[in-house]
Amino acid sequence: MEERRNLTLPAILDARPEPRAEEETKPGNYFVSNYPPYSFWNAEDVKNAFVTFERPAAPGTPLGVYVHIPFCRKRCHFCYFKVYTDKNSSDVQNYLDSVAHELELYAKKPFLANRKPTFIYFGGGTPSYISSDQLGRLVERMKQLLPWDEAQEVAFECEPGTLTEGKLKVIKDIGVTRLSLGIENYDDEILKLNGRAHGSKQIDKAYELARALGFAQINIDLIAGMVGETEENWRECVAKTVALSPESVTIYQMEVPYNTTIFKEMRVNGREVAPVASWKTKRDWVNYAFGELEKAGYTVGSAYTAVKDPSKTKFLYRDLLWRGADMLGLGVASFSHVQGTHFQNEHEIDIYRQRVDNGELPILRALTPSSDDRLIRELVLQMKLGRVRSEYFTGKFGVDIKERFAPSIDKLQSDGYLIVEPDGLSLNREGLLQVDRLLPEFFRPEHRVARRV
Numbered sequence: 001m002e003e004r005r006n007l008t009l010p011a012i013l014d015a016r017p018e019p020r021a022e023e024e025t026k027p028g029n030y031f032v033s034n035y036p037p038y039s040f041w042n043a044e045d046v047k048n049a050f051v052t053f054e055r056p057a058a059p060g061t062p063l064g065v066y067v068h069i070p071f072c073r074k075r076c077h078f079c080y081f082k083v084y085t086d087k088n089s090s091d092v093q094n095y096l097d098s099v100a101h102e103l104e105l106y107a108k109k110p111f112l113a114n115r116k117p118t119f120i121y122f123g124g125g126t127p128s129y130i131s132s133d134q135l136g137r138l139v140e141r142m143k144q145l146l147p148w149d150e151a152q153e154v155a156f157e158c159e160p161g162t163l164t165e166g167k168l169k170v171i172k173d174i175g176v177t178r179l180s181l182g183i184e185n186y187d188d189e190i191l192k193l194n195g196r197a198h199g200s201k202q203i204d205k206a207y208e209l210a211r212a213l214g215f216a217q218i219n220i221d222l223i224a225g226m227v228g229e230t231e232e233n234w235r236e237c238v239a240k241t242v243a244l245s246p247e248s249v250t251i252y253q254m255e256v257p258y259n260t261t262i263f264k265e266m267r268v269n270g271r272e273v274a275p276v277a278s279w280k281t282k283r284d285w286v287n288y289a290f291g292e293l294e295k296a297g298y299t300v301g302s303a304y305t306a307v308k309d310p311s312k313t314k315f316l317y318r319d320l321l322w323r324g325a326d327m328l329g330l331g332v333a334s335f336s337h338v339q340g341t342h343f344q345n346e347h348e349i350d351i352y353r354q355r356v357d358n359g360e361l362p363i364l365r366a367l368t369p370s371s372d373d374r375l376i377r378e379l380v381l382q383m384k385l386g387r388v389r390s391e392y393f394t395g396k397f398g399v400d401i402k403e404r405f406a407p408s409i410d411k412l413q414s415d416g417y418l419i420v421e422p423d424g425l426s427l428n429r430e431g432l433l434q435v436d437r438l439l440p441e442f443f444r445p446e447h448r449v450a451r452r453v
Helices: 009-015 046-053 089-107 132-145 165-173 188-193 200-213 231-244 261-269 279-295 316-321 349-357 371-383 390-397 406-414 429-433 435-442
Strands: 063-069 119-124 153-158 178-184 217-224 248-253 305-307 326-330 335-338 341-345 363-367 387-389 418-421 424-427
Touching (some): 063 089, 063 316, 089 326, 132 165, 153 316, 165 200, 200 217, 217 231, 217 279, 248 279, 279 305, 371 387, 371 435, 390 424, 406 418, 406 435, 424 429
Parallel strands (some): 063 119, 153 178, 178 217
Antiparallel strands (some): 248 305, 326 335, 335 341, 341 363, 387 424, 418 424
16 A cells, blocks of 8 residues: 555556557446437437426326536546536525426426326435535425425435534435445545545444434445556455445446546546556456355345345336436436436536526437337346346337347347346346446447447
């Protein structure tokens, strides 16, 4: 550890040799979060979103609400989300007022008539950055417009260094059932090197407080392959996580999108390869973590998650959204999916607030995909769970996925990643660990080489 103590990100870039192997991590977005890719969304389709708002929802369609809190103490070097680190308390409150006003505008639309959300998700940024009073006022206004009394899941992302006992009590009192701690790593030097705002002592304190307050589900986020991370450190992180025994663990493999601090440093230094672990190393590390978690009684439930008790630990935000649920995204740059149409809000906070405060829905771009595109979307997202059932797609879309995607299935099967079963398809562990690289095989040709942002 002493050798790493005085290193900075530029120093690591200078010191690391430039490998050329295919498995090295290069800049770009590899994670598949939707389909068709965001780069195909456009301003012309925004009118279609407004049409969907005037239609009552199909009976039985679950509704979710996503609330984007775009504020952080620091911007992590690997972060590519829309976040702000320069806003004061007044700025934050003005933004939260706009979020509540945005929901007020939607609440008047027919698609929300007589509906109550099944799940709510507070994401960021750092939702736990805002004050307890601000959070309480926001939630009170939201519940007045869209009651939560039937919500089965309320998820809330936290940065450990922003949590106090008082704030955690407020978070629990508003009905949060799934508390997600963005730990990423337990080593102070690696956290610092990657631009994280919290330290190891804050992790332990936050977890102990949350556990003492009795949250129904605590999730721990880890990232495999962070700048400066070693195999020894990774094994220590896994052991620490197993010892804490959270209800669920989420593990992401580090990627370096184009709008990150790491990429900017790479460009200055003329580097083509990111100063993080190779994809093979990251897969090996996640595989090790899954193995250790399985030894401790966990079940691997997707390419990124392991849960202690699948009968009790759910993630409705993921599972319902990946099966076509409506989700209304509130806040700057938020993504939504309503009655088959995708749309995203304005990217810049000032423009977002101006439009909302003028009584406008702040939609920037949208896309209404074809029935075939909706089929592909649900197939690729559900493949991340490791297994899909043919009957589901036949019943919903009237399509036999084994026939529709026969060439792609044959290729992935011959490559040793996919297993064709009588009732569907499944990925083996090697396929699951690199599912985001494999999913474009199911895309339509024009979408396979597109940027995903």
